[in-house]
Amino acid sequence: MSNDNDDNGKNNSVDISGTVTGSNISINQNQDGNQAISDTEIEYKIDENTYREVSGETYKKSANVFYISLGLLALGVLADFAGILAYLGFNQPVVLLVLAPICWLIAKITEDDRWVNGLSQDNKSYYREGSWYEKLPNGNVAIYDKRAKCVYPRCEGTINIVPAPPRERPNHSLIGKCSLCGVQHTYTVDYNGIGYPQKFDWRPQPQNIR
Ligand SMILES: [Zn+2]
Numbered sequence: 001m002s003n004d005n006d007d008n009g010k011n012n013s014v015d016i017s018g019t020v021t022g023s024n025i026s027i028n029q030n031q032d033g034n035q036a037i038s039d040t041e042i043e044y045k046i047d048e049n050t051y052r053e054v055s056g057e058t059y060k061k062s063a064n065v066f067y068i069s070l071g072l073l074a075l076g077v078l079a080d081f082a083g084i085l086a087y088l089g090f091n092q093p094v095v096l097l098v099l100a101p102i103c104w105l106i107a108k109i110t111e112d113d114r115w116v117n118g119l120s121q122d123n124k125s126y127y128r129e130g131s132w133y134e135k136l137p138n139g140n141v142a143i144y145d146k147r148a149k150c151v152y153p154r155c156e157g158t159i160n161i162v163p164a165p166p167r168e169r170p171n172h173s174l175i176g177k178c179s180l181c182g183v184q185h186t187y188t189v190d191y192n193g194i195g196y197p198q199k200f201d202w203r204p205q206p207q208n209i210r
Contacts, residue, residue: 073103165202
C-alpha cells in the first residue's frame with residue numbers, strides 16, 4: 001500500500017506535507033532530494049551499545065546437550081532392534097515415544113546455539129535474526145547490531161538491517177530500513193557493509209502466477 005503511494009508521489013497529485021501551502025514545495029524538494037542522494041553511500045557500523053561477548057563454551061555446551069540426546073535416541077532405537085529393551089522389561093514403544101519428542105524439543109531449543117557453535121573463525125560476521133555473530137580468535141563470540149544513519153533530507157532515522165522482502169530475495173538477502181520512515185527509506189546492504197538508497201518491492205510473493 002505504501003509502495004503505491006511512493007510511486008504516485010512523482011505525479012504531484014499526492015499531498016505529502018498535509019498542508020495546502022506547503023504541499024507542492026515539499027514534493028519538489030523530495031524529488032530533488034531523492035535524485036541527489038541516490039549515489040550517496042552509507043556505511044553500516046557496529047553499534048557499540050549493542051556489543052557483547054559470550055564465551056564460546058556456552059554454545060558448545062548447548063550443542064553437546066543436543067548430540068547427547070541424539071545419541072540416547074539412537075541407542076534407544078538400537079536397543080529396541082536388538083530386543084534389549086524387551087529383555088530388560090521395558091515397554092519398547094513407550095521408551096521411543098518418550099525419547100523422540102524430548103530429542104526433537106532439545107533440537108528446537110538448541111537450534112540458535114548450535115548455529116553459533118558451527119560458525120567458523122574466519123574474521124567474518126554472520127547475520128541471524130537482527131544481530132551479527134563473529135567468532136573471535138580467543139574463542140569468544142561477539143554479538144552486535146550494525147547500523148547506519150539515514151541520509152534522506154531532514155531524516156533523523158537509523159538504518160537497521162533486516163531480511164529482504166520475498167520478491168527481492170534472488171538479488172538481496174538483507175536490506176537496510178529506516179527506523180522512522182520504514183519502507184520509504186530503504187538501502188542495499190553489501191558484503192563490505194556499504195549501502196545505497198534503493199526502493200524494494202514489498203508485495204507478498206505471488207501465489208497463482210504461471
Ligand atoms: Zn529515513
